[in-house]
Amino acid sequence: MIPSLFGSGVLLAGDRTEYRLGKKIAEGGEGIVYRVEGRDDIVAKIYREFDFTREAKLRGMVARATKRLHRVSAWPLSPLQGPDSKTVGFIMQRLESWQPLHSVYQVKHRLDNYPNRTWAFLVRASRNLAVCVHDLHEADLVLGDVNESNVLVDDRAMVKIIDADSFQIEIDSRLYPCKVGKSELLPPELLGASFKDTRRTQEHDRFSLAILIFQTLVFGRHPFAGRPKKDEELPLEACIQKGYYAYTQQRDVPLGPPPNIDIKFLPEDIRDLFERAFGSDSARRPSANEWFSALKGLEDQLKSCPENSSHKHWMGTGKCPWCEMEERGSFPVFRSSVDIAELPEQSDQLWKEVQDARQNLPLPDQFERPKYQDFQPAELSGPEKFFGKTATRSPIWFWAIFLPMQAVLRGQSPLAASILVLVVLALIPYAFFQARNQLRRRKLLKADAALQKMWLQYGADQSVQTLNRRYEELRDMHEVLNGFDEYVQQARKKALETKYRPQLESFLRKYSLLAADIGPYGREKLSALYDSGYKTAADIGDDKLKFAGGQSSEIRQALMNWRTTLESQFWATSAYSLTASEERQLLNKMRKQALTFRKALQEGPEELRRLSEEAEERRQRLLASSKAYEDELQQWGPSVLAYERMGRR
């Protein structure tokens, strides 16, 4: 039976007891790691392929176990056997919350997942890695395949090495070789060699150890990966083979360090160790113990940057090297920790006083221009009513004059003539009333227009509007002070967007418009837009698309959504941050603003009172000058209104 056919649920025999495989946790090159049902402390590793030498190796290892070995590695606890008694895997300690070394040293990963880790953490992890290798070497083991995935680190920078079953070990004078290796970490003498016939040595391990320490201390950079001095391809393995250590100060190599990385932040003794480790003489590679001493020495010489307390660095550099990197235009490699000095006090009390002040002030904006339309119409006298009413019914007047006139003209009736005379006589009072009303109306409208003009001037007057506007401003300030945290965050977001605009743009430029996900609208629309110059997501913007004639709002919206999705993908890392000095600048600005706001609120009641007094003065002046017109309104308003109403009826 092929061991890799064992999966979850299978029961396997250990030394003393049986274990049932649980969920698959991880998959490696050689085997698959499962949980063990009912056990939180152990896991089972099951090999993909059967190898008859494994049983003796595992049994020998279990017999050789010491406390020390268990401390520094996931040493096998018990072999596992299938139904046919063949060894298919083994039991080892479970290391649940431990992370592989690459997620510790890779900048973006660290900033996203462990933002509080400083360089001191990385130094301690390197030092502990050296201890692990030292202890294993002391036990006459060769790790063989030590790499960034099988070195695990916990939250306190403790280190443990997994895949112990692949170590090279001698049991009863028989050598069990290590059959694996990762080319990026192998010393030059092993590159291209077959692992089956090669006896691995501790010197080989020392080379890999130095690479891992370098990567941990130098932001994930591989010591043999650099910028070629000429534009030529230098594969990593070739560089290792030829000893092209990119940071060497002692030899002439065709490649130099990557931009913005200068390892002068390491003390000289450590740089020397790297020169020895990556030089041509394999016998001079530093031992794990030497690394331990040097790194321990470095720890005693660490200090905090006064600008940014999360910048821990070797005190031998003049300036803080992490600040210098940031100044040279690189991204912040550590989170900037700036003390947010006390948030501004809550402004509830201050605001309440402003409100009270406002409430107790007369409200000048609430008195309105007197309008005659609001008056009670006057009660008209009988004749006025009679003639007024009849006057509106012009057909009666027409017939009353027209018919008698006809009769008179035909000379038919003296009666008709006398009626005509009566009617014409009746017209006299009517004309009088009409003329009087017109006169009054003119006077009234004149007064009304004058008042309207005065009120308009008054309304536009600064002191009234300022009072109201100021009150609103004070309310806004109060709201800012009360939600100051959020206000600062918004300002920070804006600052970040400005700072990282070029990076965002270049990310958006990677995505062609032709593959925009715009739902059902399809490729023809996209092609048309593409041909008119909208090539990538970076060309999509609210204002930009307006000029793309003939695009429906649905398509515009779909494109905007697409861009927004890409933008969120870009911002989905906390690696884009402000440096300590930028952060401090921002906070200072915010704090100054908070002080100004507080002061304004404190002075608010007094200011409002002053503004109100000014407004009141204006009001009095207005009332004084409008008095004459208002009287006129009073005088003529009711009767004119009565006539208006009558006309409408």
Next chain:
Amino acid sequence: MAKEYAVDFPELEPLGDDMFLNAERRCPVILLLDTSASMADNIDAVNDGLQLLRNDLMQDSLASQRVEIALMTFGPVRLIQDFVTVDRWLPPRLYASGGTPMGAALETALQQIQIRKRAYREAGISYYRPWIWLVTDGAPTDKWHPAAERVQTEVLRGGIEMFTIGTDNADTSILSAISRPRPPVRLREAKYREMFVWLSQSLKPVSRAEFGASLDLPEPVGWGDIQA
């Protein structure tokens, strides 16, 4: 005709954040996908496949930081999406239309790989041999011989890994001439999803020991047949 394809992305780029924040060794992969009109029925499967590729690679944290995907389509030749490491990748949506100018597509892919490799070198980032993953369902509609020769030169020099996958109507002899010595794979029954899962599985060892020296890829079981 010769200048029918165009690269829309500027060659000169400022030092990217992606290379600073993530110094892992890169494995650039260009997916060179035929999106000619005859692909219309299968384009959804291809789009699903891209999502599967992403989701599967995301399971391996180291691989997701090492593998970089770029997408090119031909019909006409376009760089649909420039290189992005899988951990920051949003697979684009492809649409089908146009002819099958495979020669021009290969030329552009080689050009893009040169540009990307130069960017790596600028940033001091090491890389594995780039992959070109060509999928087509028809015969080229342009002169493909010069491009195939250039690809062969690169393959022999150890500059790229060339993979060709053809569906039923694809001309196997042409694919074979492009991807030598690796034989082309014939895609069964439009099993694009399975194909992308296989691609992911083949890329995952980028995070493990012994990747790159000699690619020992699994058999395309379940989705394709090797065309010897």
